[in-house]
Amino acid sequence: MEKIDVLKKVNAVFIDVLDNEDIVLTYETTADDVEDWDSLNHIQLVVAIEKLFKTRFTSQEIQSWKNVGEMLDCIISKGV
Amino acid sequence: MFAVGDSYKKEFCVSEAVYKGFINIFNDNNPLHTNDEFALSHGFKGKVMHGNILNGFLSYFIGEYLSTKDVIIHKQDIQFKNPVYLNDTVFFEANVSEVYTSVNAVEFKFQFKSKDLLVLAKGKIQIGILS
Numbered sequence: 260m261e262k263i264d265v266l267k268k269v270n271a272v273f274i275d276v277l278d279n280e281d282i283v284l285t286y287e288t289t290a291d292d293v294e295d296w297d298s299l300n301h302i303q304l305v306v307a308i309e310k311l312f313k314t315r316f317t318s319q320e321i322q323s324w325k326n327v328g329e330m331l332d333c334i335i336s337k338g339v
Numbered sequence: 340m341f342a343v344g345d346s347y348k349k350e351f352c353v354s355e356a357v358y359k360g361f362i363n364i365f366n367d368n369n370p371l372h373t374n375d376e377f378a379l380s381h382g383f384k385g386k387v388m389h390g391n392i393l394n395g396f397l398s399y400f401i402g403e404y405l406s407t408k409d410v411i412i413h414k415q416d417i418q419f420k421n422p423v424y425l426n427d428t429v430f431f432e433a434n435v436s437e438v439y440t441s442v443n444a445v446e447f448k449f450q451f452k453s454k455d456l457l458v459l460a461k462g463k464i465q466i467g468i469l470s
Contacts, residue, residue, distance in 0.1 A: 302413060302442040302467065309439060316441040 260339050262286075265331045272307045276300060286328030312339045340407060340468065341445045345435040349404055351396045352428050353388045361392050388423040393451050393460050396431060400449075401466055409469040413444060417462035421453070429459055436463070443468040 270284045277295050290296040296304070308330075309315055314337040324330045362368060370377035371387050378386045394417065401412055423429060429451045437446040444467050451459040 299413070302439075302444055305442045306437075306439050306444055306446075306465070309441070310437075315439070318441050318443075321441050 260335065262328075262331050262335060265334050265339065266327070268311060269308060269327070269331065269334070272304065272311060276303045276307050284327045286326065286331065288327040289325070308334065312337065314339060341435050341438055343435050343438055347400070347404065347431075347433045347447075349396075349400060349431045350428055351399075351431060353392055353423055353425060355425065357392060357395075358388060358425055361389055361395070365389075365391075383422055385424050388425060388427070390417075390419040390423075390460065393417065393419075393423070393429070396429070396451070397449065397464060400431065400433065401464065407468070411467045411469055413465040413467050415462060415464040417460055419460045420458045421460075423451075423453075423459055428454060430454070433464075443470065 266284060266286070270282060273282045273284060273293065273296075274280055277293070277300060279294065282293060284293075290301070305316065305321060312334055314334070316333065320333050324333065362373070367389055371381065371383075372389055373386055375385045378384075394415075397415065397417070398412075401410055402408075430453070431449065431451050433447040433449040435445060436448045439445070444465055446463055446465045448461075448463050450461045453459055
């Protein structure tokens with residue numbers, strides 16, 4: 260799957276989990292840029308993304324992400 | 340600590356004490372829950388116990404019955420399928436359906452059944468394991 264396609268799917272997850280239709284993620288987006296992307300919602304986002312892509316991350320992987328682009332790279336590395 | 344497929348069972352009784360305690364605390368005196376005639380007129384066998392009493396049992400399951408106290412409920416979803424009546428015993432079953440080690444979260448699918456194996460309520464609950 261192309262990175263831009265993964266971004267679209269992840270964007271939809273963010274809209275659903277954070278209940279905010281206005282969210283538009285870019286590769287450079289960080290938690291500071293998205294209202295309500297706090298530690299508790301981060302758990303729900305990761306769970307929803309793992310479910311959607313039928314994959315699992317490690318805690319080390321999650322902690323290494325500096326922005327959405329790195330999250331997408333990690334998802335793609337799982338072979339989705 | 341938790342693995343997909345782990346299974347738990349527990350019986351609970353919607354006793355007079357539970358029922359009255361719920362009403363005393365939350366003040367939901369809707370006649371469906373307090374008036375047998377009203378409930379009968381709507382096709383029930385008697386006053387229907389508050390569905391959220393089952394959520395109280397679910398809270399006990401997570402907070403007290405699991406093997407660790409290091410837990411917090413993240414979210415839960417419950418569908419009420421059939422009525423529960425005063426002094427009914429309900430049979431609770433939960434199975435670990437997902438484990439998310441990346442974020443220390445565990446999802447359970449659960450059911451409450453009657454002694455006749457009728458599904459009274461079912462749902463999912465996600466908990467976090469506190470570090």
